Amino acid sequence: MAEFLSLHDAVARYVEDGATVAMEGFTHLIPFAAGHEVIRQKKRDLTLIRMTPDLIYDQLIGAGCAKKVIFSWGGNPGVGSLHRLRDAVEKGWPRQIEILEHSHAAMACAFEAGAAGLPLAVLRGYVGSELPNVNDQIKFIECPFTGERLAAVPAVRPDVSIVHAQKADRKGNVLVEGIVGVQKEAVLAAAKSIVTVEEIVEDLIAEPDYHPNACIIPGWAIDAIAVAEKGALPSYAHGYYPRNNRFYKEWDAIARDRDAFTRWLDENVFHQDDKPAGGEA
Amino acid sequence: MSIEYTSSEMMTVTAARALENGMTCFVGIGLPSEAANLARLTHAPDVVLIYESGTLQTRPEVLPLSIGDGELAESALTTVAVPEMFRYWLQGGKISVGFLGTAQIDRYANLNTTLIGDYHDPKVRLPGGGGAPEIATNAGEVFITLKHSKRAFVKDVDFVTTLGFGRDGKGRDGVPNIGKGPTRVITDLCVMKPDPETKELTVVSLHPGVSREDVCDATGWEIRFAGELASTPEPSAHELEILRELKERTERQHAGE
Numbered sequence: 001m002a003e004f005l006s007l008h009d010a011v012a013r014y015v016e017d018g019a020t021v022a023m024e025g026f027t028h029l030i031p032f033a034a035g036h037e038v039i040r041q042k043k044r045d046l047t048l049i050r051m052t053p054d055l056i057y058d059q060l061i062g063a064g065c066a067k068k069v070i071f072s073w074g075g076n077p078g079v080g081s082l083h084r085l086r087d088a089v090e091k092g093w094p095r096q097i098e099i100l101e102h103s104h105a106a107m108a109c110a111f112e113a114g115a116a117g118l119p120l121a122v123l124r125g126y127v128g129s130e131l132p133n134v135n136d137q138i139k140f141i142e143c144p145f146t147g148e149r150l151a152a153v154p155a156v157r158p159d160v161s162i163v164h165a166q167k168a169d170r171k172g173n174v175l176v177e178g179i180v181g182v183q184k185e186a187v188l189a190a191a192k193s194i195v196t197v198e199e200i201v202e203d204l205i206a207e208p209d210y211h212p213n214a215c216i217i218p219g220w221a222i223d224a225i226a227v228a229e230k231g232a233l234p235s236y237a238h239g240y241y242p243r244n245n246r247f248y249k250e251w252d253a254i255a256r257d258r259d260a261f262t263r264w265l266d267e268n269v270f271h272q273d274d275k276p277a278g279g280e281a
Numbered sequence: 282m283s284i285e286y287t288s289s290e291m292m293t294v295t296a297a298r299a300l301e302n303g304m305t306c307f308v309g310i311g312l313p314s315e316a317a318n319l320a321r322l323t324h325a326p327d328v329v330l331i332y333e334s335g336t337l338q339t340r341p342e343v344l345p346l347s348i349g350d351g352e353l354a355e356s357a358l359t360t361v362a363v364p365e366m367f368r369y370w371l372q373g374g375k376i377s378v379g380f381l382g383t384a385q386i387d388r389y390a391n392l393n394t395t396l397i398g399d400y401h402d403p404k405v406r407l408p409g410g411g412g413a414p415e416i417a418t419n420a421g422e423v424f425i426t427l428k429h430s431k432r433a434f435v436k437d438v439d440f441v442t443t444l445g446f447g448r449d450g451k452g453r454d455g456v457p458n459i460g461k462g463p464t465r466v467i468t469d470l471c472v473m474k475p476d477p478e479t480k481e482l483t484v485v486s487l488h489p490g491v492s493r494e495d496v497c498d499a500t501g502w503e504i505r506f507a508g509e510l511a512s513t514p515e516p517s518a519h520e521l522e523i524l525r526e527l528k529e530r531t532e533r534q535h536a537g538e
Contacts, residue, residue, distance in 0.1 A: 026334050026335070026348075026349050026363055027334060027347045027348060027349025027350070028334070028349050028351070028354075051363070052411075071409065072409060072410060072411060073408050073409050073410065073411035073412075074408050074409050075407075075408030075409075077310065077346060077347030077348060077349075078310065078311070078345075078346035078347055079346075081406070081408070082408075085406075086406045089403075089406055090403065090406060101395070101409050101410065102410070103410040103411070103412070103413070103414040103415055104333060104363070104367060104410070104411050104412040104415070105367040105368075105371070105372070105412065105414070105415035106415075108363045108364040108366070108367045108368070109364060109367070109368065111364065112364040112368075123367075123368070123372065123415070124372050124415070124418070124419060124458060125372075125414065125415050125418075126414055126415075127414075127418045127444055127452075127456060127459060128391075128418070128441065128444025128447050128452040128453070128456075129410070129414045129441060129442060129443060129444060130395075130440055130441040130442070131395075131410060131414065131442065133400075134400050148457055148458070178351065178354045178360065179334045179335055179336065179349045179351075179353070179354050179360055180335065180360070180361075180362050180363075181334070181335070181349075181362065181363050182362065182363050182364060184362065185362070185364060215362075236351050238351055238354060238355075242351060243346075243347070243350060243351060245346050245534075245535045246535075246536070248346070248347075249535075
């Protein structure tokens, strides 16, 4: 049953050094506030899983929290590179990290397999790609019924998944709206889960816009809920605030330079308890 | 009586014209997205645009900066989870065209978006595969659009992120349940199609004012030209007007936030 905790306490309790952590949100509802709390608590040696590392993992990598990153598209969308990710991969700053790269289809299937309790995901994928040459987690199997050669990847089973959502109710049920990405899969695939939300309402089912097919994660399938207003900035929260595209563009210059990045981290993360870093919506 | 336009506009308009009503198109971000939305706003209002963020049949007012901008969900018929997007809609065979961009492309239309140099000691690290590896094999066919340059058009890509026709042109032979692969490549200089036999990219149409030498100078291998080389039709005033309005709206919105 979901427990209501402060963001500080949720991260302190569930994110341990050396853990495998998935912070999901497909360009939407990216849990930046939670990522910043992980940085503030100086968690180390994390294996970070995310389809699109985005600025959130660029920041965690630059802050020295990661030892390994598993991803499928590592860029600043519409802008260019993730310079902290590149600096770590190419120059080992602030530490050497290992990367394991997939395609989106494979990672999406791997999250789904994790949620389904399966050891692997099977897909018609990676045909002719050289990614299997550099990622030993991509194998091929033969369909026992048709003989077709199919790709197989291990299920994603994080120690803890962290996602952001629009709202939770008093029973801890969580509503996710708009681009839902792999958030539900990430929560269900993980041993423990933290969901940050914009607000708490009395009862989701009594909300005027409730719909029987809404994407709701029941409170009994979640471990911790923490309120983090504007917790997805500079990404967006459908129905609450837009994406701060300008910050995504400004990030390029900040992240390009180690000193500028370190200053940014000091001013916007270490000395800003729980406040959104990434401009105003 | 010719209209003024840039080579980029020529590329986008030509890429847009490749799409038709009745197609379902899985759209990559950047140039493909610009072309696909121009098609939708001009000659192909019923073309179905799908983005990997799960937005089905979307009609954005402005071009998205990221693949998952709110605009895409707000203007979509429906939005599904990302696993459903890749499993049911793409792998399930519901996509007729995948429209992709790339950093590097070779003579067999293999795409590299992973890195320049050696994998374990890269000169330039690129974002990676994203949706492309499965879009390129599970969609009915693939259109590719990018600017023409020697850096981009190389004889052999440093890394095959996404299959065109493989390093020997035979990468799709005998593979069950696979799409036709790249059927055209649209650049700011020309249109290329794979040779029906060898699958090597061949120039089939030159844009107005572009010479064979221009294409050769911007291509990293000895590019072949079709026997009957066409001249790509110029953009119309209407297409240019719609494209420029779309780009202005987009810039205003992205600067304002």
